[in-house]
Amino acid sequence: MxxxxxxxxxxxxxxxxxxxxxxxxxxxxxxxxxxxxxxxxxxxxxxxxxxxxxxxxxxxxxxxxxxxxxxxxxxxxxxxxxxxxxxxxxxxxxxxxxxxxxxxxxxxxxxxxxxxxxxxxxxxxxxxxxxxxxxxxxxxxxxxxxxxxxxxxxxxxxxxxxxxxxxxxxxxxxxxxxxxxxxxxxxxxxxxSRMADSVKKMVVNSSADDLLMFRSALSFYRSLPTPFAYKLVEMDKAGKSTEEITNVLVSNQGMRVGMVEGNLEEGYISVGNGxxxxxxxxxxxxxxxxxxxxxx
Ligand SMILES: Cc1cc2nc3c(=O)[nH]c(=O)nc-3n(C[C@H](O)[C@H](O)[C@H](O)COP(=O)(O)O)c2cc1C
CATH class of the missing domain: 3.20.20.70 (Aldolase class I)
Structure with missing residues (x-):
């Protein structure tokens, strides 16, 4: 980023x-x-x-x-x-x-x-x-x-x-x-910032209440709600292993795809509670x- x-x-x-x-x-x-x-x-x-x-x-x-x-x-x-x-x-x-x-x-x-x-x-x-x-x-x-x-x-x-x-x-x-x-x-x-303008607007219009959280390597990860992030939440709820969830999280450069390219179908948006x-x-x-x- x-x-x-x-x-x-x-x-x-x-x-x-x-x-x-x-x-x-x-x-x-x-x-x-x-x-x-x-x-x-x-x-x-x-x-x-x-x-x-x-x-x-x-x-x-x-x-x-x-x-x-x-x-x-x-x-x-x-x-x-x-x-x-x-x-x-x-x-x-x-x-x-x-x-x-x-x-x-x-x-x-x-x-x-x-x-x-x-x-x-x-x-x-x-x-x-x-x-x-x-x-x-x-x-x-x-x-x-x-x-x-x-x-x-x-x-x-x-x-x-x-x-x-x-x-x-x-x-x-x-x-x-x-x-x-x-x-x-x-x-x-x-x-x-190199983040996509559409995602900057999404951040400005969101609050900590909107954030999704799911397991990943080391512990947990947060994302603003994107179709891709919902998929990771569903994997977590379905009891998939942390390794499986992490593989999907990192497999497709989801941070860059979501945050820099603004592609919410295939990417996530990692931000903090602030x-x-x-x-x-x-x-x-x-x-x-x-x-x-x-x-x-
Ligand atoms: C999208 C994103 C990626 C980050 N990647 C790294 C990283 O690779 N290495 C690192 O030391 N910190 C990284 N950070 C910084 C910390 O995880 C975190 O942002 C910082 O501790 C302060 O928290 P804040 O984001 O709430 O300000 C990243 C933060 C964000 C938002």
Missing amino acids: TDARLVAEVSEAGGLGILGPHAGQTTNPKSNEEVIGRMRTEIRKVQSLTDKPFGIPVMIAGNPDVYPLMVDLILEENVPVVLINGIDAAFFKIFKEAGRKILCRPLDVTPENAREAERLGADIIIATGFDEGGTLPSKTIGTFSVTSQIAHAVTIPVMSAGGITDVHGVRSVFALGAEGVYAGTLFLATLE ITYIKEIRSVKAVINDVMQDFI
Whole structure:
């Protein structure tokens, strides 16, 4: 769902843009080298659009063959910030030694793994609650509870993630001890996002009440109601295995098909509970100025 344009715009506006693991993807990649090549292109585009910091992820729960290639890419292309979706001492060591900033976002964050991330040198820990868009944590702890829990556990700054789409959400998690927010859904319905215009309108006209939820690998997944998402809900209700549901979920690049191409028959729309407060399509700059209004 990300690309260089969106990421550069977030960084230019005072946020920290993060290229997703499939940034700029328009077709199903045929090899890991193709994935890395496309990512390199997106990184260079970001660098041509802004001199502000930005980051890219190393996924610990993704395709393990890609990680070493991604590590090399980050080092070769001088990407200043790394998002590590888990705890891996070897990765931490490589990036610390190379002087890169580490945002650590375990998919299931706990006081124990947050302390371990701090010990290994993470600069920021991200506390993600069940309100988020994308892959949900396997425990159903909401954003408020998890933010408070992690803020009490570590001394490094905590970013709170999950369902934060307006200034009230930002103020709430700061009151609980967060010193930053990590937002995904918020940027989907912006002018610069590559999401289809029809889907942006759907987000603006929907609320958290509309969201469907079904089992998938790791835990659960949410989608706005599309014919494809109803099919996954029916599979869940019929007692199909999590593996079968996940195979259908990922088989046809359903995120890109649904969200970028706007094909709701064959795709889904992954958003978090914060969509309730997204009421207009705005520029990234307007969104950041609004949610961070207490700090500028
Ligand atoms: C469509 C979508 C895809 C996402 N994919 C990833 C991903 O591949 N890696 C990652 O670290 N975060 C990803 N995220 C981010 C988080 O799952 C989530 O958005 C973030 O923690 C904040 O929650 P929010 O979407 O409610 O703002 C994705 C989010 C969305 C909405």
